[in-house]
Amino acid sequence: MVKRIEKDRSRFRQILRGQIKKELRKYITRGEMIGKKGKDLVSIPVPQINLPRFRYGGKNTGGVGQGEGDIGTPIGRDGDDEGSGQAGEAPGEHLLEVDVSLEELAQLLGEELELPNISPKGKKNIISEKDRYTGIAKSGPESLRHFKRTYKQALKRQIISGTYDPEDPIIVPYREDRRYRTWKTVSLPEASAVIIYMMDVSGSMGEEQKEIVRIESFWIDTWLHYQYKNLATRYIIHDAVAREVDEQTFYHTRESGGTIISSAYKLAGKIIDANYTPADWNIYLMHFSDGDNWGEIDTDECISILENKLLPVANLFCYGQVESPYGSGQFIRDLEDYFEAEEKLILSEIPDKEAIYKSIKEFLGKGK
Amino acid sequence: MSLTPDLSAINDEIRGYAREYGLDFYETIFEMIEYDELNEIASLGGFPTRYPHWRFGMEYEELSKSYSYGLSKIYEMVINNDPCYAYLMRCNNLVDQKLVMAHVYAHCDFFKNNLWFAKTNRKMMDEIANHATRVRRYVEQYGEDRVENFIDVCLTIENLVDPHLPFRAQPNGKHEESQVEDEETKQTPVRFKSEKEYLDDYINPPEYIEKQRKKDEKKNSERRKYPEEPKRDILNFLIGNAPLEKWQRDVLDIVREEAYYFSPQGQTKIMNEGWASYWHSKIMTTRVLNDSEVIDYADHHSGTMATGPGRLNPYKLGIELFRDIEDRWNRGKFGKEYEECDDYATKKNWDKPLGLGRQKIFEVRKLYNDVMFIDAFLTPEFCREHKMFVYDYNERNGLYEISDREFKAIKQKLLFLLTNFGQPFIYVEDSNYRNRGELYLRHQYEGIDLKLDEARDTLKAIHAIWSRPVNLETLVDENKVLLAFDGTEHKEIALK
Numbered sequence: 001m002v003k004r005i006e007k008d009r010s011r012f013r014q015i016l017r018g019q020i021k022k023e024l025r026k027y028i029t030r031g032e033m034i035g036k037k038g039k040d041l042v043s044i045p046v047p048q049i050n051l052p053r054f055r056y057g058g059k060n061t062g063g064v065g066q067g068e069g070d071i072g073t074p075i076g077r078d079g080d081d082e083g084s085g086q087a088g089e090a091p092g093e094h095l096l097e098v099d100v101s102l103e104e105l106a107q108l109l110g111e112e113l114e115l116p117n118i119s120p121k122g123k124k125n126i127i128s129e130k131d132r133y134t135g136i137a138k139s140g141p142e143s144l145r146h147f148k149r150t151y152k153q154a155l156k157r158q159i160i161s162g163t164y165d166p167e168d169p170i171i172v173p174y175r176e177d178r179r180y181r182t183w184k185t186v187s188l189p190e191a192s193a194v195i196i197y198m199m200d201v202s203g204s205m206g207e208e209q210k211e212i213v214r215i216e217s218f219w220i221d222t223w224l225h226y227q228y229k230n231l232a233t234r235y236i237i238h239d240a241v242a243r244e245v246d247e248q249t250f251y252h253t254r255e256s257g258g259t260i261i262s263s264a265y266k267l268a269g270k271i272i273d274a275n276y277t278p279a280d281w282n283i284y285l286m287h288f289s290d291g292d293n294w295g296e297i298d299t300d301e302c303i304s305i306l307e308n309k310l311l312p313v314a315n316l317f318c319y320g321q322v323e324s325p326y327g328s329g330q331f332i333r334d335l336e337d338y339f340e341a342e343e344k345l346i347l348s349e350i351p352d353k354e355a356i357y358k359s360i361k362e363f364l365g366k367g368k
Numbered sequence: 369m370s371l372t373p374d375l376s377a378i379n380d381e382i383r384g385y386a387r388e389y390g391l392d393f394y395e396t397i398f399e400m401i402e403y404d405e406l407n408e409i410a411s412l413g414g415f416p417t418r419y420p421h422w423r424f425g426m427e428y429e430e431l432s433k434s435y436s437y438g439l440s441k442i443y444e445m446v447i448n449n450d451p452c453y454a455y456l457m458r459c460n461n462l463v464d465q466k467l468v469m470a471h472v473y474a475h476c477d478f479f480k481n482n483l484w485f486a487k488t489n490r491k492m493m494d495e496i497a498n499h500a501t502r503v504r505r506y507v508e509q510y511g512e513d514r515v516e517n518f519i520d521v522c523l524t525i526e527n528l529v530d531p532h533l534p535f536r537a538q539p540n541g542k543h544e545e546s547q548v549e550d551e552e553t554k555q556t557p558v559r560f561k562s563e564k565e566y567l568d569d570y571i572n573p574p575e576y577i578e579k580q581r582k583k584d585e586k587k588n589s590e591r592r593k594y595p596e597e598p599k600r601d602i603l604n605f606l607i608g609n610a611p612l613e614k615w616q617r618d619v620l621d622i623v624r625e626e627a628y629y630f631s632p633q634g635q636t637k638i639m640n641e642g643w644a645s646y647w648h649s650k651i652m653t654t655r656v657l658n659d660s661e662v663i664d665y666a667d668h669h670s671g672t673m674a675t676g677p678g679r680l681n682p683y684k685l686g687i688e689l690f691r692d693i694e695d696r697w698n699r700g701k702f703g704k705e706y707e708e709c710d711d712y713a714t715k716k717n718w719d720k721p722l723g724l725g726r727q728k729i730f731e732v733r734k735l736y737n738d739v740m741f742i743d744a745f746l747t748p749e750f751c752r753e754h755k756m757f758v759y760d761y762n763e764r765n766g767l768y769e770i771s772d773r774e775f776k777a778i779k780q781k782l783l784f785l786l787t788n789f790g791q792p793f794i795y796v797e798d799s800n801y802r803n804r805g806e807l808y809l810r811h812q813y814e815g816i817d818l819k820l821d822e823a824r825d826t827l828k829a830i831h832a833i834w835s836r837p838v839n840l841e842t843l844v845d846e847n848k849v850l851l852a853f854d855g856t857e858h859k860e861i862a863l864k
Contacts, residue, residue: 004417005408008425011516015422049426051524052826054792054811054840057819062760062771064782066684067677074767075677075759096430 012049016098017108019046024112028360029353031215040102045095106226109219113360116367118227118282118315131183140180149179193228193282193315195221196271198264200289202239203256209322212350213288214251216320219360220286228282234271238264240294244271258294261287261331262301269309278313285310285317286363290324291331299334306335311344318363323351344368369400375456379469385655386473390730391647393476394490395451398469406442406457407431413630414447415496419503419622421519443668444468448479448633450490463664466656467648474647477733478640484632484737487534492629499622506615518616522623524829527791529624530600531631598795598810602830603627605796610833620833634789635737642686643733645672649687678759678768680782688754693732693745694725715749738786746782748775784814792818794840807834811842818842820851827853 020027027044065075100108109115136149154173158164164171199205199213225231235250236242239257242264268285276283293299310317321332332347339345346366348359371379379398386393401409411427412418434440443464446454454472456465479485489495507515560571599605603624607617633640649669657665673684696702700720709715732741750756751773758772758781772778784790793812801808807830811818823840831838837854841863848863 003404003408005411005424005428008411008420008422009428010425011420012422012425012429051423051520052822052824052829053524053527054794054823054826055819056790056792056816057822062758062768062781063678063785064680064756064778065677065759065770066675066680066754066756068755069677069757069770071770071772073770074762074765075770096426097433098429 013098015049016046016096017100017104019049020044020098020100021108021112024108025357028109028219028357029215031211041099042102042105043097043099046098048096102222103226106222109223109360110226113357113364115223115361115364118224118367130186132186133181133183135182135184136179137182138176138179140182144181146179146181150177153177153179191228191282192230192232192280193224193284194232194234194272194276195224195284195286196234196236196268197250198236198238198242198268198285198287199250200239200259200261200264200287201237201253201255202259202290202292203254204259204290204292204324205254205322206324209288209290209324210251212322212353212356213320215353216288216350216356216359217286219356220284220318220363223360223364224284232276236264236267236271238267242267259289259292260298261289261293262298262305265302265305265310269305272310272313283314285314286320287318288320288322289331291321291329292324293331293334296334299331302331303335303338306339306345311342314344315368316344316346316363316366318346318348320348320350320359320363323349371398371400371456375400375465378462378466382466382469382651382656383473385651386470386477386647389647389650390726391473391477393452393473393480394449396446396454396472396476397451398454398456398472400456400458402458403435403441404432406445406455407435409455410442410445414445415493417497417500419500419519420507421516421523423523443672444471444475446472446475447493448485448488448490448629449493450480452476452479453493461664463657463661464668466661467652467665467668470651470656471644471648473651474644475640477647478636478643481734482632482636482639482737483735484635488629488632489625495629496626499626502618503622506619510615515615515619518619518832519623521829521832522620524826525603525606525833526623526627527789528600528602528794529604529627529631531628531635531788533601533604534628593797594799595796598797600793600795602794602796602809605799606830606833609799611835612833616833632737635739638682638686638689638738638786639733639736639741640686641683642688642690645683645687646690646729685754689741689745689750690729690732692747692750694729696725697728698723698725700724739783742779742782742786746775746779751775751778792816797841801839804836806837806839809838809840811840813843817844820844823851824853824858827851827858831855 023046067075069075110117136146150173151171154171154177155164157174157177158171197217199210221233233247235245235247237245237250237253237255238259238261239255240260240263241257244267245253264287272278272283293302306317319332319335321329323329329349332349335345335347343366346363348362350356350359370376375398383396407428409416411424411431413424418424431440431442435442441457443457443460444454446452452472452475454468454476456468460468479488503515503519559577595605603620606612607620607624612620652665652669673681673687675681675684698721699718700706700722701715701718706715706718709718732745736744752775756773756778757770758777759768760771761767762769772781792814795810795812796807797810798808799805809830823842827838827840831853835855837852839853840851842849842851844860850859850861850863852859852861
C-alpha cells in the first residue's frame with residue numbers, strides 16, 4: 001500500500017526540485033556534487049526549506065550546556081538544538097542532502113539550459129519494443145477486464161434503458177458492457193553512443209583547469225547518458241604523446257611534457273576504427289586543452305585529421321579551451337579560422353568555472 | 369498491529385507495576401509497527417493521518433534518511449489522547465520494548481494529571497483526522513496550490529498564540545466578534561428629570577447640556593482602538609477579524625487548534641521527559657530487569673541521558689531534577705531554615721528524615737510547567753553538581769564559548785530560553801492603525817533583535833491574511849522602528 005506520507009513527500013521533493021533548478025547554475029559550476037555521485041544517484045546539498053517566523057535573530061541567543069571547561073572554552077555545538085530557539089542565520093547552515101537520480105538531474109539540466117533532445121543519427125539503430133497499457137477495448141482476455149469501466153458501462157446502459165433503480169442500485173453487467181484494457185506496442189530506438197574524452201595533460205594544465213574539465217565532462221556525461229541507453233566512454237590523455245587511460249587516471253595525471261595535439265586525434269581515430277563503426281554509433285569527441293599546441297605544423301596536422309578523419313564520422317567534435325597562465329591559446333583561433341562554417345565542430349572557451357554553464361549550452365545546444 | 373501474546377503479557381505486568389507506584393493514566397493502547405511506519409507517524413506529529421502538507425514530507429525524508437544511515441532511531445511515540453496511543457517498533461529488542469512501555473505509562477500519567485494538559489482535547493485523534501478530511505475537501509474544491517499556499521501562510525504564524533489563554537475565563541463565543549458601533553446612539557447627554565417645564569432651563573442649563581454634548585462628541589470622534597487590550601492570540605484575532613473566505617477561516621482555525629493542542633507538550637518538555645525517564649528507570653531497575661538484560665538496559669538508558677557540551681538534554685535535566693527534588697524532600701532540604709543556612713557542608717549533609725520525596729514529585733508533576741519547574745527547583749548545588757554553564761557566541765572568533773558558571777546567570781538564561789519556547793512575544797495592538805485599517809503588531813522587546821529577513825517574510829504572510837498593510841513595532845540595534853509591509857514593499861520607519 002502506498003503510504004499516506006508519500007504524497008507529502010513527493011510534494012516536498014517537487015518543491016526541492018524547483019529549488020535545485022533555481023540554483024542549478026550554482027551547482028553546475030561547483031565540483032562537490034561529482035564527489036557525491038553514486039551509481040545512479042547524486043546527493044545534492046540543499047538549504048533546508050523553512051517557513052519564516054518571528055524569531056530571535058543571530059547567534060547572540062546563546063544557551064545553557066553541561067560539562068567541563070573554564071570560562072572561554074569553546075564548545076562544539078552539535079547541530080541545531082531544539083528548545084533553545086536557535087535557528088541558523090546564514091542560509092545553508094542546516095543542509096539537507098537530497099538524492100536526485102542522474103536521470104532527473106539530466107532533465108533539470110535540459111530544462112534549465114533548454115537543451116534539445118538529441119536525434120540520433122543513422123537508421124540502423126536497434127529498436128526495442130515495449131508494451132504500454134493505454135486504452136480500453138470491448139474485447140480482451142478476462143485477466144485484463146477493467147472492472148470500474150465495466151460497471152460504469154452497465155450503469156449507463158441501465159440508466160438509459162430505465163432499469164436502474166436508485167432505491168435498489170443493483171448493477172448487473174452484460175457481456176457487451178465488459179471493457180478491457182488494451183496495450184499498444186511502442187518501438188523505442190535504442191541508439192548507442194560513445195564519448196571519447198581527450199585532455200591535454202601537459203605541464204601548462206594546472207589543477208584548476210582540470211577541475212573545470214572534470215565538472216564539464218560530468219555534465220556532458222549526465223546529459224548523454226540520459227539521451228542514450230547505451231553509452232560508452234573512453235579517455236585519452238596526451239602531452240607530446242597520447243595514450244588511452246581509465247577515468248581515474250584521466251583526471252589525476254599530470255605530465256610535464258610539451259603538447260602535440262595531433263597525437264590524441266590520431267589515437268581517437270584508431271579507437272573509432274577498431275571499435276565503433278560510425279553507422280551504428282553516435283560518436284562524440286570532447287577535447288580539452290589550454291590551446292598551446294607545439295608549432296604550426298602540428299596544428300595543420302590536427303586540422304587535416306579533423307577534416308578528413310574525425311569530423312566525417314562524429315556527431316559532434318567539441319573543443320573546450322581552458323585558460324591557463326602559460327598557454328598562448330592560439331589553437332582555438334586556428335580552428336576557428338579554418339572551420340568557419342563546420343556544424344559538427346563546436347568551439348568553446350572556458351576561462352573559469354563560471355563559464356562552464358555557457359560552455360555546456362554551446363556544446364549540447366545543437367541537439368546532435 | 370496489536371501486541372503479540374508475549375508482549376501483551378509483559379505489558380500487563382508493567383502496567384501493574386506502574387499502577388503500584390501510583391501512576392494514574394488513561395487506557396493505553398500499544399501498536400506494534402515497522403520502522404518506516406513509525407517514521408511516518410513521527411513525521412505527522414504522532415498521528416496516523418494529518419492534513420496534506422509538504423512539511424510532513426520533509427520531516428519524513430529527514431527521519432527516514434537518518435534512520436537508514438543509522439544516525440537516529442525513534443524508540444517511543446505516544447499520543448496525548450483518551451485512550452492514549454503508543455507505538456512500539458518491531459525491530460527493537462525485548463528490553464527496549466519493556467523500557468518503552470514503562471516510559472510510556474509515565475508519559476500517559478503526565479498527560480492525564482499535569483494541569484497544563486487539562487484543557488487539551490482528549491479526543492484529538494479523531495479531531496485531527498477530521499481536520500485532515502476537511503483540508504482534503506478544500507484541496508479538491510479550491511485546488512492544491514491555493515490551499516497549500518494558504519497553509520504555508522498559516523503555519524508561518526502558528527506560533528502566535530497565547531499558551532495561557534485556555535486557562536483564562538473565556539468570554540462567551542469562541543472568536544472575537546468585530547466591534548459593533550452601536551454606542552453612539554446612547555451618548556445623548558444626561559438630562560435630569562424636571563417636573564415643571566419652566567424649571568427645565570434651571571435644572572438642565574442649556575449651556576451645560578451643550579458642553580456635555582460637545583464633550584461626548586469629542587470622545588466619540590477620538591479613534592477607538594481595537595482590540596481594546598493588546599492580544600497575544602493573533603491567530604484568533606485574525607480568524608475573527610480578517611477578511612477571509614470561509615474555508616480559509618476554517619484552515620486557520622485548524623492550525624490554531626492544533627497549535628493549542630501541541631502547546632503544553634512544548635511547555636513541559638523537560639518535566640514530561642524527566643518524569644517518564646524517572647519512572648522507566650525506577651520500574652525497570654526495581655521490578656522488571658533480569659540479569660541478562662541489565663547491560664542492554666544500561667546502554668540504552670545512558671544513550672538517552674547523554675549530554676553534549678552545547679546541548680541540554682531535557683531527559684537528563686528532567687530526571688535529575690526530579691531525583692533531586694525527591695531527595696531534598698526526603699531529607700527535609702527545603703524551607704526557611706535550610707535556605708538560610710549558608711554552610712556548604714551542613715547543607716550537603718542535611719538530613720531530616722521526612723520522607724516526603726515521592727509525595728512531592730507527584731505534586732510537582734501535577735502543578736508545574738518547565739518554567740515554574742526550573743524557577744522553583746534549580747538550585748546552586750544542582751548546577752554545580754551537574755556542571756552547568758551558560759554559553760554565548762563570541763563574535764571575535766566566531767565560536768560558542770562558555771561564558772558563565774554562576775547559578776544566577778544559568779537560571780536566568782534557562783528561563784529565558786524556556787519562556788514562550790524561546791520565541792519573541794508579539795501582540796496585536798491595533799487593527800485600524802492610522803485610521804486606515806492597517807494592522808499594528810508590537811514585539812515586546814526582551815533584549816534580542818528579531819531575525820529581520822524572516823520577520824519581513826512573516827509580515828508578508830500576515831498581509832496575505834489581513835490584506836491591508838501590516839506593521840510591526842520592534843527594536844533594531846536599540847532603535848525603535850516600525851517594520852511595515854503594504855503588499856508591495858517593505859519599509860522600515862524610525863519611531864520615537
